[in-house]
Amino acid sequence: MTYTINPIGTVQKKDSKIYLEINQDLWAATTHLDLFSHAIVLWWIDGKDTPDIRKTILSKPPKNKSPIPSGVFSCRSPARPNPIGHTIVRIISLDEKNKRIEIDHMDANDETPLIDIKPYLPSSDRIDNAEVAPWFENLEKRYSE
Amino acid sequence: MTYTINPIGTVQKKDSKIYLEINQDLWAATTHLDLFSHAIVLWWIDGKDTPDIRKTILSKPPKNKSPIPSGVFSCRSPARPNPIGHTIVRIISLDEKNKRIEIDHMDANDETPLIDIKPYLPSSDRIDNAEVAPWFENLEKRYSE
Numbered sequence: 001m002t003y004t005i006n007p008i009g010t011v012q013k014k015d016s017k018i019y020l021e022i023n024q025d026l027w028a029a030t031t032h033l034d035l036f037s038h039a040i041v042l043w044w045i046d047g048k049d050t051p052d053i054r055k056t057i058l059s060k061p062p063k064n065k066s067p068i069p070s071g072v073f074s075c076r077s078p079a080r081p082n083p084i085g086h087t088i089v090r091i092i093s094l095d096e097k098n099k100r101i102e103i104d105h106m107d108a109n110d111e112t113p114l115i116d117i118k119p120y121l122p123s124s125d126r127i128d129n130a131e132v133a134p135w136f137e138n139l140e141k142r143y144s145e
Numbered sequence: 146m147t148y149t150i151n152p153i154g155t156v157q158k159k160d161s162k163i164y165l166e167i168n169q170d171l172w173a174a175t176t177h178l179d180l181f182s183h184a185i186v187l188w189w190i191d192g193k194d195t196p197d198i199r200k201t202i203l204s205k206p207p208k209n210k211s212p213i214p215s216g217v218f219s220c221r222s223p224a225r226p227n228p229i230g231h232t233i234v235r236i237i238s239l240d241e242k243n244k245r246i247e248i249d250h251m252d253a254n255d256e257t258p259l260i261d262i263k264p265y266l267p268s269s270d271r272i273d274n275a276e277v278a279p280w281f282e283n284l285e286k287r288y289s290e
Contacts, residue, residue, distance in 0.1 A: 031216035071176035
C-alpha cells in the first residue's frame with residue numbers, strides 16, 4: 001500500500017523575502033490563517049526523493065556534532081523513508097493578490113514543493129520540558145525564551 | 146507531479162496501551178530515540194483519503210466551537226488536500242523485541258498507517274508566545290505549563 005501526495009504550492013525566495021506560494025485553487029484554505037502567529041509547514045524534500053536515499057536508516061546530523069550515528073527517526077536528517085520536511089515558521093502576512101504567505105525563515109530551497117500547512121497550537125504543540133539527546137542540547141533557540 | 150508515501154508502521158492500541166509499531170526493516174531507524182522525551186508523529190489519515198474529501202477547502206472544527214468556517218490550512222481538520230496527521234507524543238519506552246514504541250496518547254485509530262517520526266526539538270519546535278484564533282484559545286494544555 002502506498003499513498004499519494006499532491007503539492008499545494010511551493011517555497012519562493014525572492015529579494016531576501018520568503019513566501020509560501022499557494023496553488024490558486026487552494027488559496028481559500030488559508031482563510032483565518034492571519035489570526036495565528038506561527039504555522040507548521042510540511043514540505044517535500046524533493047532533492048532526497050530517490051530509492052537509495054529513502055533507504056537510509058542511520059545518519060549523523062552534521063550540524064549537531066553528534067558523536068555517533070542516530071536512526072533517521074531520532075534526528076531531523078533529510079534522508080528518511082518519506083522525505084517530509086517539518087518547519088515551524090512565523091507568519092508575517094497573507095498576500096491574497098499573489099496567493100502567498102510571507103514567513104520569517106525556511107530551511108528548504110526555493111521552489112521546494114509544499115504539502116501541508118497547519119496552525120501552531122500551543123495546547124498540543126508546545127512542550128515546556130522536553131528532553132533531547134545530548135548532541136541536540138544547547139542549540140540556539142528560535143522562538144522560546 | 147505527485148509524490149509517493151510508503152508507510153513505516155502502524156498505530157497499535159492494545160490493552161489500554163498505545164504503540165507505534167515500526168516495520169521490522171526500519172526498526173534500526175529508532176536508534177537513540179530513547180534519549181528524547183517527546184516525538185512528532187506524522188500519520189496518514191486513511192479514512193479521509195478520498196478525492197472528494199481531499200477537495201475540502203473550508204472546515205468548522207467541531208471540537209473548537211469555531212463560529213465561522215476556517216480554511217483547512219488554518220485548522221487541524223482531518224479533511225485536507227494531503228491527509229497527513231501531526232501529533233506530538235510522549236515516548237514511554239522502546240520495545241525492541243516487538244519493534245514498537247509505547248507512547249502516551251494518539252488521536253488516530255488503531256491500525257492507522259505511520260509515515261514519519263521525528264524527535265521533538267525545543268530549539269525549533271517550542272514557541273512560547275504563539276497567538277491563535279480566538280476559538281483555539283483556552284484549549285486544555287497537554288504538556289505546557
